[in-house]
Amino acid sequence: MKKLIFFLLLLISTTIFAQQKRVETSIDTTKNKIGAEFKLTLKTSVDNLSKVVFPNLKNIGELEVIQSYPIDTVKNNDRYELIKKYGLTQFDSGRYVIPSIKVLINNKAYQTDAIAVEVANVKVDTLQQKMYDIKDIQAANDSIGNWWKYLLGLLVILGIGAGVYWFLKNRQKKKIEEEVYKTPIEKATSLLNNLEKKELWQKGEIKEYYSELTDIARNYIEEAIEIPAMESTTSELIAGLREASVKKKMTVSQEIIGNLERVLKQADLVKFAKSKPLEYEITDDRNKIQKAILTLDSSIPVEVPVEEDILLNEAQRQKQIAIQLKKKKKQRIITAVATVIFLVMATTIFLMVTKGFDYVKDNIIGHPSKxxxxxxxxxxxxxxxxxxxxxxxxxxxxxxxxxxxxxxxxxxxxxxxxxxxxxxxxxxxxxxxxxxxxxxxxxxxxxxxxxxxxxxxxxxxxxxxxxxxxxxxxxxxxxxxxxxxxxxxxxxxxxxxxxxxxxxxxxxxxxxxxxxxxxxxxxxxxxxxxxxxxxxxxxxxxx
Missing domain, CATH: 3.40.1000.10 (Mog1/PsbP, alpha/beta/alpha sandwich)
Incomplete structure (x- = not known):
């Protein structure tokens, strides 16, 4: 019976000892200076089916983990030796204990050994070593410099200027080609459609709507029938239109001319007497103008154009487009340059306000010592x-x-x-x-x-x-x-x-x-x- 009890106690103690030593613990030194690194090493041996988890810690006891090194693996026959190292430090002198930590092997916790360490103070010889004042904060040395930042800023500003130029170019070219029409009726019809898209009277801008509406009609009459419609009063325009219809043998009814006269007078009241027509009246006036223009155009005697005249008109149209494009190109250049100058000046003023004149002078204009x-x-x-x-x-x-x-x-x-x-x-x-x-x-x-x-x-x-x-x-x-x-x-x-x-x-x-x-x-x-x-x-x- 005594032998049996002794055998059981020996078996239990051996099992406990094996469990405790399942993870070996060591340290490179037990005494170090303030801020120096203690290197704690944990080592375990497992088979290839075991799963080992070392803890990820920021502190171990009162020591700070400054470095968690990768796990080293060494194969030994059919087993693997896993080695995990932690770099520890402490910025206050004294004696400390690195406590036990848990390592999981196949989801079972094993404790490491606790180790006592000592952190020693650094001796300063004030007799032999000259003491100096604490230096001011110094900017980090950048061998590349900051020139690329200013180059990037300049490229961005120039890019914005180029973007403005090309945006205006595409927009103006399209607009010019739309504005240069082959015939007066084509122009008037297009302008009427654009006027409706603006929805001026729906926004309450009735005066502006009637002004553009009557200008379209007057401009068509001046270009197609060749009478001074833009400078004439309503009465003068109607009188001139009746006289021209007779001379040109135009088959236009007095009803059309009368409707045109009523719309022009309505526009005069809106512009000068602040009259406000109702919605149906506005729509009706717009239809009357459109019908008057179409009727006048159809009543003008048609002359069969000679092929040379057609080519001449197209050449004149293309010449007119080229002239307007040339003018717009100058405007684009001026606008793009003005944009770049504005951005440069705005950036400079902002830097002067926030950083000071010396900063702008030294960093933009340049400083040889800098x-x-x-x-x-x-x-x-x-x-x-x-x-x-x-x-x-x-x-x-x-x-x-x-x-x-x-x-x-x-x-x-x-x-x-x-x-x-x-x-x-x-x-x-x-x-x-x-x-x-x-x-x-x-x-x-x-x-x-x-x-x-x-x-x-x-x-x-x-x-x-x-x-x-x-x-x-x-x-x-x-x-x-x-x-x-x-x-x-x-x-x-x-x-x-x-x-x-x-x-x-x-x-x-x-x-x-x-x-x-x-x-x-x-x-x-x-x-x-x-x-x-x-x-x-x-x-x-x-x-």
Missing amino acids: ELLEGEWVKSEYGNPAVKIETPKVLKRIDLTKSLPKEGLALIKEMQSFAYGSLIDNFYLMVSTFKYKQETQIDLKKSMEVSLQTMESQGAQNMIVKQEDYETKEGITGLKSYGTFSRINPTTNDKERMYYEVLLFSQEGGLQQILILHQEGDKYANEISERVLSSVELKQEGR
Whole structure:
């Protein structure tokens, strides 16, 4: 009986142990710095029919999951080993426990082991390490720049202008071809139909309706019967029509002429006496005008046209269409150009109101320093001892031997200078290195005086000088001078105020100099200077 009980206990403990170890838990390190990654690894072995689900978590205990790595699968004979890793971190120092988490294997939950970890603080040596103020927020460096946005905007505006042009062209061409008719009756009939489509009197525009209706009739009479109908009063028109019907031997009844006269007088009352006919009267007047025009046209004696006359009339019609198309083309061009100008001006004004005049000037008109800042920068080494520096353009080798006195040149063993621009440009950058024939202790302050005197000899006036110690991020110390001076622009003869910065370092028995000049108040040039100087790297002696 005792043996049986012992065997059962052993079987139960073995089963529990196997279940607990179904998922193996490990971690790459139990002690790390603030913000560093702990890599937690879960491993299980299953057959090819098993289904394993690892949890998708944002936090495991008090640690944040910064990376959930893909599951690695390793085949081992007829079984598969699944490995899942989590990247964990914590931004506060202290001791933490990574708790057990559930892993589902064939819908059955298995717990992982809990692991204790320690997050250590980062020691800051305030005695050896110089402290700096927090920098302002900097815009992300875009090597491509924003030029494509302005190009896209310009293309959109030009596209709108072209769209307006072609829309007006198609519309006007169709309208002109419709307006140039072969015969007066064709024109009058078409205009009457278009008048009905407008539904003027239905909208309450009775005066406008009667004005167009009578103009159609008067214009037809003037073109077909050749009497001055447009300038005549109603009485004069009717009298002229009766006289012309006799001369032209027109078979038109007095009833038709009387109906036409009544409609014209009704129109006069509407236009000048503000009369408002009823709906049936308006419809009746329109029918009378149409019937009068058709009757007059049918009563005009028909002359059989000669083929040459037909061709001549068609040629005149086509010539008239061409003339009108030419006029409309000028109107289209003017309209399209005006649209583009309006859109450009509207966009410019909107940007000036929302962004300011300087933004519009710098981004639309252009700013050379801004283009330098947003261009593709280059990081390279120059001279000996080498100066590693990042610049907006590759610096080109220049010869300074002519600008230095002979006494100074006699002491120099090797001199190399590289620059972008010139001293008369709005932005100038130069890197120079010197090695002397005899090793000596270099006095940076005296060397700085020589550099500033050289600038004065090349046209710098009223120079304001400020000096301070400078230290690179590698801990190499040097001397920095900065300030402003005046100069005469040789192109415009105007006096300009320039800002300068000079860095001097003494390394390996040599001298390294970095000089930057730009116009005072140029914010883009200031950003270039900050970026250039913050990138300076010097080779430290013995390393």
